[in-house]
Amino acid sequence: MEALAALADPTRRQIVALLAAGERGAGELAGQFPVTRPAISRHLRVLREAGLVQVRAEGQRRVYALDPRPLSELDAWLAPYRRLWAQRLDALDTEIARGRRARTQEDGR
Template identity: 65%
Template structure:
C-alpha cells in the first residue's frame, strides 16, 4: 500500500488516474493533460504501473493505459476505520450545533 500512497501523493499522477477512470488512453493522450515534457509523463506512468494502479497493453506503436481499481479499493478499506471515526465526530458536532440553536431560540 505504501507504493500506492506514494503514487497518489503527486497531483500529476492523480490527474492521470482521473482521466483513466473515465476511459483508457494512450500515453500521448495522457501526456496532453500535463504541462510537462513527455519523459516526465513516462516517469509518472511508470510509478503508477509499479504501484499496480494502471496496466498497459501494446497496440502496434501505441501503449494504451487502463486503470486498475483494486489498489484504490484497498486504500479505501484502510481509510474506512478513520472515515467511520470522523463521521461519528461530525454527527456529534451536528447534534451540538442543533442543541445550541434550540437553546438560543428558547432564550429569545
C-alpha cells in the same frame, strides 16, 4: 499502501482521474500536461509499479487503463478511521460541547 506514495503527486492523481474516464494512449495523456512526454512516461511507470494502471500494446501505441484495486485497498485502509468523522458528524454539537467543557475545567478558564 504503496499506492499512497504514487497518489501523493498531483500529476499522477490527474492521470488517474483521466483514466477513470477510459483508456488512453501514452502520448494522448502526455498532451494533457505542461511537462514533457518523458516526465509523463515516468509517472506512468510509477503508477504501473504501484499497480494503479495497466498497459497493453496496440501497435506502436501503449494504451493505459486504470486498475482500481489499489484504490480499493486504500479504501479498506481508510475504513477503520471512518467512525472518527462519522461520530463527529453525528454528534457534532455534543462532541464539541463535551470537549470544551473538559478543556475549560482543566485550564481553569
